[in-house]
Amino acid sequence: xxxxxxxxxxxxxxxxxxxxxxxxxxxxxxxxxxxxxxxxxxxxxxxxxxxxxxxxxxxxxxxxxxxxxxxxxxxxxxxxxxxxxxxxxxxxxxxxxxxxxxxxxxxxxxxxxxxxxxxxxxxxxxxxxxxxxxxxxxxxxxxxxxxxxxxxxxxxxx
Numbered sequence: 564x565x566x567x568x569x570x571x572x573x574x575x576x577x578x579x580x581x582x583x584x585x586x587x588x589x590x591x592x593x594x595x596x597x598x599x600x601x602x603x604x605x606x607x608x609x610x611x612x613x614x615x616x617x618x619x620x621x622x623x624x625x626x627x628x629x630x631x632x633x634x635x636x637x638x639x640x641x642x643x644x645x646x647x648x649x650x651x652x653x654x655x656x657x658x659x660x661x662x663x664x665x666x667x668x669x670x671x672x673x674x675x676x677x678x679x680x681x682x683x684x685x686x687x688x689x690x691x692x693x694x695x696x697x698x699x700x701x702x703x704x705x706x707x708x709x710x711x712x713x714x715x716x717x718x719x720x721x
Contacts, residue, residue, distance in 0.1 A: 598650055603684035603694050610706050611652035613718040618644075618651030621713075625651055628709055633658035635668040643672075656683060659705055663698040664690040 600611045618625035622644065629635040635658045643649040649672075657675050658668040671690065679685040692698040710717050 598652070600652055600656060601682050601684060602656060602687060604699065604703075607656070607703065607706065609718050610710075611656055614655050614706075614709075615650055615652045617713065617715060618655075622651075624713060625655075628712065629655065629658050629668070632705075632709070632712075633662050633668055635661075639669060639672070653683075655709075659702050660687055660690050660692055662705060663692060663701045666690065 598612070598615070600608050602608055602611070614625070626637060626640050626644070629640055630637045635654075640654060643654065644651065653675065654672070657671040660666075661668040661671040664671075671686070674689070675683070675686055679689070681688070687693075687699075692702060707717060
């Protein structure tokens, strides 16, 4: 292969390499590829999967978001994430459910830790967040607000 400008080609590849790394969709160790929240809302599920990836890259911004806008206790979040006991998307959803249902984030995390036979969908229902309800719409809007604050585009839904 005869290249006329090998130095120019090398410089272009060097400049594009960081962009290629950003474009990769690699699951974080605490967000395995098989994780699905099963909230009963496909749009929310896609966004929570993306939030896992975001939290893997920017854990401080993720925790700051939940503390500042969802009134989540920082020590609890850092403890759960530090011990890798919880997936970031689950923590985000717990705090989002808490916000729209008027409960403390810690209380929803505890309810989730206790388990429910219908998973997140059952927990959301128990807190009065039914698909298509005003609370469910507020939850989606709150997710969009988080994306705006992060300067991140909403993922393609579904």
